Amino acid sequence: MGSTFFTKVQIPSFEWKTDYKTPCLFTGSCFTENVGGKMAGLKYPVDINPFGILYNPVSVANGLRFLLQKKKFTENDLIRHDGLWHSFFHHSRFSSPDSGSALQTINSRIESSAALLRNAGFLFLTFGTAWVYEYKLTGQTVSNCHKIPAKEFRRFRLTPGEIVEKYRQLLSEIREVNPRVKVIFTVSPIRHWKDGAIENQRSKATLILAIDQLVRDFGDEFCNYFPAYEIVMDELRDYRFYEEDMIHLSGSGINHIWNVFQTAFIEEESLKISKEVQKIMAATSHRPFNKFTKEHLHFLRQSLQKTERLEEKFQYLTLAVEKRHLQKQIAEIEKHIRD
Known part of the structure; x- marks a missing residue:
């Protein structure tokens, strides 16, 4: 229409x-x-x-x-x-x-x-x-x-x-x-x-x-x-x-x-992959009001798992920067919660 x-x-x-x-x-x-x-x-x-x-x-x-x-x-x-x-x-x-x-x-x-x-x-x-x-x-x-x-x-x-x-x-x-x-x-x-x-x-x-x-x-x-x-x-x-x-x-x-x-x-497969990549990019750029919460930590861990699975499934993808960012955020929050 x-x-x-x-x-x-x-x-x-x-x-x-x-x-x-x-x-x-x-x-x-x-x-x-x-x-x-x-x-x-x-x-x-x-x-x-x-x-x-x-x-x-x-x-x-x-x-x-x-x-x-x-x-x-x-x-x-x-x-x-x-x-x-x-x-x-x-x-x-x-x-x-x-x-x-x-x-x-x-x-x-x-x-x-x-x-x-x-x-x-x-x-x-x-x-x-x-x-x-x-x-x-x-x-x-x-x-x-x-x-x-x-x-x-x-x-x-x-x-x-x-x-x-x-x-x-x-x-x-x-x-x-x-x-x-x-x-x-x-x-x-x-x-x-x-x-x-x-x-x-x-x-x-x-x-x-x-x-x-x-x-x-x-x-x-x-x-x-x-x-x-x-x-x-x-x-x-x-x-x-x-x-x-x-x-x-x-x-x-x-x-x-x-x-x-x-x-x-x-091509079609890459269009599908790009939708998953887009979710990961959104996760790495997400800025919560309070990042030092168990809910946000859970969100980051899930995002890291998705990133690793996607990179493992499509080994020609390079998501090292995104993984490092997520790992750094997770380590910072875990340390804050422990302390």
Whole structure:
């Protein structure tokens, strides 16, 4: 009945599914973190944004190429501004007042993510905008301007052809190092409103056209498109699905897309397991008014038993952090009761 009150987006029938045994790499805009974060919260083996949030296709491609090369960044790859060392290829979360610390964080993340890419079952790429910033001094397309004055950059919009050309060779190289990987493109539904309504639409249209061409070129046995943008534009055409800024999605909007996503991409057994994992995560985050009670101790012991049984039954699950948390809480309460 409810479905008659909105236009339903037809989701492609994806032949492949992921599960708790399959590593997945998510990279791209902040929407990537919304969906990838849902999987991480349910303990799926995922790696999310090894270069931080990246908005444009060129920056996403640069990051992937560095993973293929297993690049080691040096101080020559950094720039110092406002007392911090930055990488133009990384989000500001990797910046640091100490160059050595920044390089340690950057290189350790590249090392682990490069290894995961070679074993990943899925690579999820989310493009946010076709607009890019080019650092005039070097001609380099940057992932983040790091508050350096705008006059030092050239800003322009990519064409669909430029994006396609960038990815034709890159996707071929990725398939060479990992023949089993499936690439799923999405376009972020979060609007870049500072460009205005018209330019935002032109930017999103550029991304959609480029992705369509890549899927046609490579075939849907290797890559495909998940219509997150279209779901928001057509199924969630109501400002109650947005935050107060009327641009970013609210929790209920993200949850709607997540439900569509997991139905499309996660196999049935793992969906059932995730419901049990969710109960364990709720137990570890539960904060009672008075935790030093026998009732709460009983609740924690039961939760620990469920965690151990689940991990024993599905040995590819990793719930060590949750077990340690529960064990620590149990020991603290037992000591309090004894004393």
